[in-house]
Amino acid sequence: MEPSAAPAATLLEEHARRSPVTWRVGDLDVELRTKVGVRGHPGVDGALSALGEALRRGRARPPTVSGGALRALDLTGAPGAMPSWAAAAGVEADWTVALSSAAALAAARQVLDAVRGTAATLTAALPWEVSGPFDWIVWRPPADRGVRRVRVELAAVAAALAPGGAALLLQHKDEGAQRCEREAAGVFAEVETVERSSGWRVSELRGPLPGPPVDPWVAFEAPDDTGVVRAIVGAFAAEKVDPGTAVLLRALADRRAAMAGEGPAAPRVLDLGCGTGLLARAALAAGAREVVAVDDDLAAVRSASAQLGGDPRAVVLHADLLRPVDPARAPLLGAGSCDEVWCNPPFHVGRQVVGALSRAFVAAAHQALRPGGVAWFVVNRALPYERELAAWGAHADVTPEGERAFTVWRAVRGR
Numbered sequence: 001m002e003p004s005a006a007p008a009a010t011l012l013e014e015h016a017r018r019s020p021v022t023w024r025v026g027d028l029d030v031e032l033r034t035k036v037g038v039r040g041h042p043g044v045d046g047a048l049s050a051l052g053e054a055l056r057r058g059r060a061r062p063p064t065v066s067g068g069a070l071r072a073l074d075l076t077g078a079p080g081a082m083p084s085w086a087a088a089a090g091v092e093a094d095w096t097v098a099l100s101s102a103a104a105l106a107a108a109r110q111v112l113d114a115v116r117g118t119a120a121t122l123t124a125a126l127p128w129e130v131s132g133p134f135d136w137i138v139w140r141p142p143a144d145r146g147v148r149r150v151r152v153e154l155a156a157v158a159a160a161l162a163p164g165g166a167a168l169l170l171q172h173k174d175e176g177a178q179r180c181e182r183e184a185a186g187v188f189a190e191v192e193t194v195e196r197s198s199g200w201r202v203s204e205l206r207g208p209l210p211g212p213p214v215d216p217w218v219a220f221e222a223p224d225d226t227g228v229v230r231a232i233v234g235a236f237a238a239e240k241v242d243p244g245t246a247v248l249l250r251a252l253a254d255r256r257a258a259m260a261g262e263g264p265a266a267p268r269v270l271d272l273g274c275g276t277g278l279l280a281r282a283a284l285a286a287g288a289r290e291v292v293a294v295d296d297d298l299a300a301v302r303s304a305s306a307q308l309g310g311d312p313r314a315v316v317l318h319a320d321l322l323r324p325v326d327p328a329r330a331p332l333l334g335a336g337s338c339d340e341v342w343c344n345p346p347f348h349v350g351r352q353v354v355g356a357l358s359r360a361f362v363a364a365a366h367q368a369l370r371p372g373g374v375a376w377f378v379v380n381r382a383l384p385y386e387r388e389l390a391a392w393g394a395h396a397d398v399t400p401e402g403e404r405a406f407t408v409w410r411a412v413r414g415r
């Protein structure tokens with residue numbers, strides 16, 4: 001067996017690091033921060049570069065408001081980008097920065113702490129959870145989350161825009177920019193493309209048309225005996241069970257059945273990267289003593305809360321697992337605290353495969369388990385995990401018979 005590539009702590013440290021990045025807007029250098037998991041990492045999101053060009057040329061600009069400060073909403077997903085630009089450009093505004101990624105939220109806090117001269121309120125919120133009205137909204141649709149999610153956000157942007165306000169839509173042509181503009185034309189009286197740059201488009205939307213909100217919730221029947229799943233559209237596997245998760249649930253069938261008889265000795269289970277909370281809910285149904293479900297994505301957290309909400313044994317946490325999480329928020333996440341980890345680790349950031357991300361999840365699981373604790377991981381068969389698992393006390397392939405696409409690993413933390 002090959003030795004571990006990097007000690008768990010080193011891998012986690014690398015992923016925890018936030019690096020400075022500069023967003024160039026004409027002569028202005030806007031200092032931002034990025035880390036693994038933030039869109040555009042290790043550089044600046046291409047959408048911001050296109051926006052920078054539009055701002056530099058004056059093709060995009062905040063609307064003029066009479067009386068009081070400009071109320072502005074930053075939905076770019078780029079940590080603290082718009083208030084930092086406004087401070088550098090001398091644009092006075094009251095900013096609300098709404099982010100759904102815990103990683104981006106923490107990076108934004110660091111960016112905004114360093115910014116002087118503009119007011120900004122940072123909030124963990126999905127676009128339809130922010131109460132307007134706003135005079136200016138800068139919106140970068142989450143292109144990797146499906147058309148329906150974009151539609152929900154579009155309706156939310158229209159609902160939050162003040163009469164006389166303007167919204168900027170930032171999207172790449174390969175992400176469906178033209179389709180999004182067409183849809184925007186059904187929601188706004190005016191849609192104008194103000195900048196085209198390397199496939200990126202910046203469009204200005206004005207005159208929101210009255211329309212009903214679009215429901216962000218979807219539901220599907222879960223496999224096995226686990227019931228209906230309610231989820232926010234665009235959360236991971238919100239509309240049907242992930243095939244890897246289905247395989248893991250099958251591999252866990254005997255373990256789940258055994259837990260029913262364990263009474264007060266039943267395990268405390270962590271669901272790392274919980275998505276809709278399907279695994280966490282299966283653990284509760286099997287009789288887990290305590291369950292903590294963690295995800296970086298607020299849509300996943302809202303979804304998992306819908307699955308687990310009300311069960312006093314469950315805690316759902318919005319946190320970036322690649323940064324140390326304050327154990328006071330969930331003692332089970334403290335080093336050596338939990339009995340079992342059930343996990344379908346991510347290996348994508350947006351559309352990019354980032355193998356180190358899932359290896360970091362394996363490291364986070366190792367850190368959270370007590371000695372002798374057990375982790376169950378379902379992974380894509382094509383991705384190598386042997387090197388990470390070699391550092392554990394023992395590990396075994398427990399993939400259900402006949403399964404070809406995924407491997408399930410059962411790994412025991414050594415003493």
Ligand SMILES: C[S@@+](CC[C@H](N)C(=O)[O-])C[C@H]1O[C@@H](n2cnc3c(N)ncnc32)[C@H](O)[C@@H]1O
Nearest residue numbers: 236245273274275295296297320321344345346
């Ligand atoms: C492969 S999905 C699994 C979701 C769910 N457990 C299931 O089986 O359907 C991985 C999840 O990890 C989350 N994730 C990605 N990076 C994360 C991070 N740094 N911290 C916490 N969660 C993260 C994603 O948002 C996603 O919901």
